[in-house]
Amino acid sequence: MNVTTRLAQIAKQLPDKEAYVFMGERCTYQQLYAAASRFADGLMQLGIRRGDHVALLLGNSPQFIISLYGALRLGATVIPINPIYTPEEIAYILHNGDVKAVIGLDLLAPLVDMAKQRLPLLKQAIVCETAQGKEKGIALSAGMKPFAEVLAAGDPAFAGPELDDDDVAVILYTSGTTGKPKGAMLTHQNLYSNAQDTADYLGINEHDRVIAALPMFHVFCLTVALNAPLMNGGTVLIMPKFSPAAMFTLTREEKATIFAGVPTMYNFLYQHEGGSAADLQTLRLCISGGASMPVALLENFEKKFNVIVSEGYGLSEASPVTCFNPLDRPRKPGSIGTSIKNVENKVVNEYGEEVPAGEVGELVVRGPNVMKGYYKMPEETAAALRDGWLHTGDLARMDEDGYFYIVDRKKEMIIVGGYNVYPREVEEVLYSHPDVVEAAVIGVPDPDYGEAVRAFVVAKNPGLTEEELLAYCRERLAKYKVPGEISFLEELPKNATGKILRRTLKERLTASHS
Structure with missing residues (x-):
């Protein structure tokens, strides 16, 4: 099929x-x-x-x-x-x-x-x-x-x-953290299986009216907001461009039932003064992916709009969905949920051995959704696909109930004097401050400790000071995790899907020091 x-x-x-x-x-x-x-x-x-x-x-x-x-x-x-x-x-x-x-x-x-x-x-x-x-x-x-x-x-x-099921249907060029983009080859089976398995897991059917606000050229929209509803008789409500006001209007007028977005979109919706629970009352489900959603934002959004947000996980190489928070069992804020139908996830050490529940390792995936390989890149393909498993490059842990948690990107982990600092952990603390709208954390070179933590923040209160925010962090983080410096910006750099680009912040910082 x-x-x-x-x-x-x-x-x-x-x-x-x-x-x-x-x-x-x-x-x-x-x-x-x-x-x-x-x-x-x-x-x-x-x-x-x-x-x-x-x-x-x-x-x-x-x-x-x-x-x-x-x-x-x-x-x-x-x-x-x-x-x-x-x-x-x-x-x-x-x-x-x-x-x-x-x-x-x-x-x-x-x-x-x-x-x-x-x-x-x-x-x-x-x-x-x-x-x-x-x-x-x-x-x-x-x-x-x-x-x-x-x-x-x-x-x-x-x-x-x-x-043929194994024919290449789509090549998605991934914006890798280093070097030129790689073309992930997705077969007809990859695309179809992931659309149907995602739809089955989330109960998407002919009665659903799904907002396509994410860019259609991005695999998150392609599978979750386009293929999944169209393969099951649903209706796609196309937004040419995302804006909070337009999204609220479209939801009301077209009686939308599902919205899929990245955390930045949810932040914009939450911060928009004109939005209320009445605007989103027809939604049965909100889906978040593309990046980790700060727990404070998830809880604030659900409280304000009285709607469930199910966070999931995926990557271009997996068509993309591998996990979602289930709708028929308890949802765990901060978790990407459990493996969807027909897809296996596990956490492994550097030798490819599965680690015990609670331990951090690399998330690996296998299933009918996993790509054929990278176009014209045999070495990169061999590095990503090993022993039948796709190595995601993301650090994760699994709890005793089979729920997975993304800790951070393997390449973005900061090592301060031998201690591991995960940017997401520091960002979660910053997001929990009532005056912080957005936050991003990166590692910068440090002559004494190898690396130091550096934070960038967008604040809603212009009176918020660096010292006040550092004091807030010191109360909630171990000393080595506290940012050495916090910079205030009007906005954080993002890609087309609204994902915050830590890489761009690093590049700007390097350029300003050169």
């Missing part, structure tokens, strides 16, 4: 059910499947074949969904790319990913045109016209095809090839 075959089944079972809603536009399953089939045929007419690589440079939109399912229906491999990446970042992925066709916004037409001249493999560029593009007078160069024309040229009765 794969996601496009399943979409065909749902279109037959629930033809008139809403598949998605986008800014007032409503599309049924029958219409969506027909559009995906037409687009697949349109791609084939342009010379795209099974196994060819097709990049998506699109934001949250119907075009993203149609392009994704259309390309997969043809048997092509989809490479979603963040459209706000720099030209250099985009060019690297197009080149490394051996991309044959690009589907992008007209705003990116000059960039795509430049890429076509430099990349011999890149044969086709399909462009989605936007109001901003028209305002700026962006003209399509010769050879660029408007998305609407490709869609109109296709046949809704397109049969498509038989797909």
Whole structure:
């Protein structure tokens, strides 16, 4: 089974059910499947074949969904790319990913045109016209095809090839902490199994209306807010861009039942003065992932909005979900929950041996969701996939009930005079201060202790002082864990999903000292 075959089944079972809603536009399953089939045929007419690589440079939109399912229906491999990446970042992925066709916004037409001249493999560029593009007078160069024309040229009765479960469906380029991004190859089985296992675990069904506010090019949205509901007859409520006010309005007007977001989104919602429990009263579940959610934020959010937040865990290499807090058993704040159906998680030492409950080690994963490997990177693949297990690089512990807790990234652990300091532990204390909105902790070189703890904070009270916050930390942390210095910023650097970038803080600090 794969996601496009399943979409065909749902279109037959629930033809008139809403598949998605986008800014007032409503599309049924029958219409969506027909559009995906037409687009697949349109791609084939342009010379795209099974196994060819097709990049998506699109934001949250119907075009993203149609392009994704259309390309997969043809048997092509989809490479979603963040459209706000720099030209250099985009060019690297197009080149490394051996991309044959690009589907992008007209705003990116000059960039795509430049890429076509430099990349011999890149044969086709399909462009989605936007109001901003028209305002700026962006003209399509010769050879660029408007998305609407490709869609109109296709046949809704397109049969498509038989797909193998082990065929690569998607290549997701992960923003690694060091070096160039790596392309995680996810098969049709990886994508479908994780969407269904996540849906089963969280009870996502045809009655759910799921907000897609996370970027669709990110695997969290792709699986949890797109594939999982569409594979089960739910409705996707597409937000072109996240904002607290827009999210509250959409939830009220469309009677949303599920919201999936990263901790930063929950923080923005919590801090937004116009929001109340009445705005979110139709939600049965909020899902958090992408980064660890501070316990203080989780508890404050649930209290203010009277809704359950289920924190989970995943990574691109696992399609991505491996754990979620269960809905039928006690939820443990601060935990990423238990292994979802068909997926195994365990905590191991440096020799790959499972450690006793309560001990910290590396989290490793196996299941039908685990990637095939990294594209054109055999050494990195061998390092990540060992003895049938995916090594995540995250430090974790498991309690006696089988609930897992992420302690921190293996590479971000700070060693102060031989003692391990996990940034998340210090961040949890900072977040518990009533005047702290956001916090991030990194390790910096120290001549005496090897490393020292450095904190960055966004405060809601401009009168909050460094000494006051340090005193607060001293009461709650061992001496070696207390930050040596706390800097106040107007905002913390984040990636497209809202994940706080500790790496960028380190780079800024290094640059300021050089």
